[in-house]
Amino acid sequence: MKDEHEIVRRVRAAKSDVSEADSLISEYMPFIKSEASKFLGRRVDEDRDDELSIAMIAFHEAIKSYSPERGSFMSFAAMIIKSRLIDYARKEQRHKGVIYLDEPGENDEGTLAESLTDERVYQDEIVEREATRQEIEELTAVMAKYGVTLTDVAENCPKQERTLSACRAALRYAVENPEILDELLSSGKLPVSRLVSGGGVERKTLERHRKYMVALLLIYTNGFEILRGHLSHMVKGVSVK
Numbered sequence: 001m002k003d004e005h006e007i008v009r010r011v012r013a014a015k016s017d018v019s020e021a022d023s024l025i026s027e028y029m030p031f032i033k034s035e036a037s038k039f040l041g042r043r044v045d046e047d048r049d050d051e052l053s054i055a056m057i058a059f060h061e062a063i064k065s066y067s068p069e070r071g072s073f074m075s076f077a078a079m080i081i082k083s084r085l086i087d088y089a090r091k092e093q094r095h096k097g098v099i100y101l102d103e104p105g106e107n108d109e110g111t112l113a114e115s116l117t118d119e120r121v122y123q124d125e126i127v128e129r130e131a132t133r134q135e136i137e138e139l140t141a142v143m144a145k146y147g148v149t150l151t152d153v154a155e156n157c158p159k160q161e162r163t164l165s166a167c168r169a170a171l172r173y174a175v176e177n178p179e180i181l182d183e184l185l186s187s188g189k190l191p192v193s194r195l196v197s198g199g200g201v202e203r204k205t206l207e208r209h210r211k212y213m214v215a216l217l218l219i220y221t222n223g224f225e226i227l228r229g230h231l232s233h234m235v236k237g238v239s240v241k
Contacts (some may be wrong), residue, residue: 007073014063025056031074033104036080051085054117061169068225071131132226139227142218146153146188148211156212166201167209171216171231173199181221190214 014021025032030116036044036055044052049108060079061084070076140150158164173195174180178199185193190210206213 008068011063020097020166021060024063025059028059028077029056031077032056032081035078036085038083051088054084055081061104068228070134070137071226075134081178085184135224135226139219139224143215146214146218148214152211153215156209158209158212162208163205166205167213167216170199170201170206170213171220172197174217175220181217184214184217185221190217 010020010024014024033044033046033052033079036049036051039055040049040051046052061075062073062080065080066073066076136150143153145148158167177198178190180194183194188215190206192203192206192210195201195206195213205211216231217230218224
């Protein structure tokens with residue numbers, strides 16, 4: 001799979017460039033066909049299955065509505081495609097009846113149009129929750145390479161405000177100096193000395209909360225945009241390079 005940062009850059013450009021959007025759809029047609037095939041449980045027929053067109057439209061919708069906070073673009077696009085195919089399948093099941101959007105919805109609560117809007121909002125929330133879950137799974141797998149688990153992070157989290165502020169300072173310094181993040185990835189070890197000297201943090205503080213700091217720095221290495229959003233208060237005013 002192509003570098004996620006490159007995909008995000010192209011998706012951002014495609015939001016306002018029709019030709020770039022068409023190019024992305026064409027380039028990722030194998031992915032779109034694959035998602036449609038997964039939904040159908042068989043190989044999609046380009047000449048007969050409307051699901052392929054629905055999947056293509058959904059991919060374009062994903063381009064228009066994507067933001068890095070939603071996680072990996074490909075995972076987000078897959079979720080949008082699946083959601084729209086489910087919508088289509090439900091409508092097909094009701095295609096013999098004539099439905100008016102201004103008719104009362106189920107249990108006479110609002111119109112059908114309002115019900116569909118509520119459902120779309122609900123589905124978008126599901127997409128975001130799924131994207132968050134996937135990021136957590138990815139982070140868990142990455143942390144395992146450093147001998148760190150989610151339980152370790154929870155147990156190693158600073159309890160006192162003074163200690164938390166020190167860890168925040170170390171994280172801010174690392175984000176402002178991305179070579180420190182590179183050092184973590186290349187050596188597999190927390191660059192304690194550099195964080196102590198550059199971040200003005202006591203060594204014993206970083207040693208005591210080593211696993212917690214490893215997790216924080218990994219979140220700021222590559223991807224994990226949603227988790228970064230949850231940590232934005234830690235590095236307020238600092239742009240990630």
